Amino acid sequence: MKKFLLNASSGIGDIMFFLPAVLALKETYPDSQIGFLFRGDETTKETVSSILSIAHNKIDDLQYYNNSNFIHNFKVLLQLKLQKYEYGMILKYDGQSKSVWAALILKLVGCKTIALDGYVKENQYIDNIVPVAKRENIHNVDRCFECLKYFGINSEYNENIYYRRIFNKEKIEKTYTQLNLGLSNEEFIVLCVGANKVSFKINGKYKSNDVKNWPIENWIVLANSLNKENIRVVLVGGKNDIKKIIDCKERLDNSILNLVGRMNIAESISILEYAKMVVGCDTGLMHCAASLNKRTLMLLGGITPIQAQGYGKNSESIYLHKQCSPCSGTGKDVFCNDPVCMKEISVENVLERILNIC
Known part of the structure; x- marks a missing residue:
């Protein structure tokens, strides 16, 4: 069973950009376990949970980190290590504020980390760099799918999975x-x-x-x-x-x-x-x-x-x-x-x- 720990932004639009990639992973690997790691707090987690409550939810675990709460981050790190995630993917895109926090957590968890080129400064803690077009030349949904090419999932897959497949x-x-x-x-x-x-x-x-x-x-x-x-x-x-x-x-x-x-x-x-x-x-x-x-x-x-x-x-x-x-x-x-x-x-x-x- 493959275990994926995905990192993405937690805004409503950002979640809509990466959920098709989640569904594609689950259809390609039906027995997989998928976790979602995001920056935020309990209120952010409630927002994410509210969206997933009427979706075809394929996410097994929600975890957040907070730049100013070291104790919470340490507890989350321990929980994630116990899950023994195999792959980490940063499904963010050029134009969002760059931060090394997510890449560092994925590295400490022990994941083989995949990310789009340039998201993390100097690609720190990233094992597999995925080249991608400039932000003004590619839709954010397609951008998230670029990371899935590492697993042989073609980007043409996304439009078929997007419409009326996210929500229940x-x-x-x-x-x-x-x-x-x-x-x-x-x-x-x-x-x-x-x-x-x-x-x-x-x-x-x-x-x-x-x-x-x-x-x-x-x-x-x-x-x-x-x-x-x-x-x-x-x-x-x-x-x-x-x-x-x-x-x-x-x-x-x-x-x-x-x-x-x-x-x-x-x-x-x-x-x-x-x-x-x-x-x-x-x-x-x-x-x-x-x-x-x-x-x-x-x-x-x-x-x-x-x-x-x-x-x-x-x-x-x-x-x-x-x-x-x-x-x-x-x-x-x-x-x-x-x-x-x-x-x-x-x-x-x-x-x-x-x-x-x-």
């Missing part, structure tokens, strides 16, 4: 039924109004910046405009987006269903399954929608469509090709004070694209 339809239906929202299948469009801040490690410290979001005022105008077109609109977003929407709530038409901050991740994903279309920025729920094979329209600024647009033929994007773009992963995005790449995407442009797609 029966679990989604059960979750959606319990919400009792009174919405029929494909009767509504979902707008994902938030996106996480970008972060980058500089001189050992993480700096963040809110540059991936589209102005909340634009979302309000778009929602009301769709409503005038007799299209039912549902707003979703995380707890961090509640304050933004509250400030503009009185301008929302009363018939628009505002669920921002009211749904957990599993519930939000179940809503996406029944939507006619999903619109949002570069955020995890958009990648969940793409994996459900929904029609998606992503608003992208500092990252190219090739790298981060929803995966598959039903996904489209609006990207203005600004001179300063792409800046994602370069560190420049965390210092951007005027994200014109997002601000200059007009409501009229987005509305027109939605109506054409629908």
Whole structure:
């Protein structure tokens, strides 16, 4: 039995990028044991568990490390050593903050470690380096699959495994039924109004910046405009987006269903399954929608469509090709004070694209 310990980022979108690789490993090696190691804390672990709760979960063990908690890291290291993992894979990609922590842990566990070229500085603690195209030339899903070539798993495998294979339809239906929202299948469009801040490690410290979001005022105008077109609109977003929407709530038409901050991740994903279309920025729920094979329209600024647009033929994007773009992963995005790449995407442009797609 082969034992794989996978390291990846724990953001919702990042999980959607690497879960197809997990399924491919499990189908190639049905008796394998797969662990997932990520940087975070108990809250992060709850987020990951929530996503996996409505997925075809093939991950046997979840473990996190924390850069500032040596005692916890030591306990995790001992637990991982007892599991006797054979292979370690770092399923991260160029553009994410580089850290030697994961590679060091995998090395101490005793894994034969595989990683994409350049992710770890000077490829420290990596046994097998996998060459890969520049980040702007390859989608993040395909990038994760590059590591699997070490095991003879061809990258053409991923599109077949991606659609409707990650999530468990029966679990989604059960979750959606319990919400009792009174919405029929494909009767509504979902707008994902938030996106996480970008972060980058500089001189050992993480700096963040809110540059991936589209102005909340634009979302309000778009929602009301769709409503005038007799299209039912549902707003979703995380707890961090509640304050933004509250400030503009009185301008929302009363018939628009505002669920921002009211749904957990599993519930939000179940809503996406029944939507006619999903619109949002570069955020995890958009990648969940793409994996459900929904029609998606992503608003992208500092990252190219090739790298981060929803995966598959039903996904489209609006990207203005600004001179300063792409800046994602370069560190420049965390210092951007005027994200014109997002601000200059007009409501009229987005509305027109939605109506054409629908």
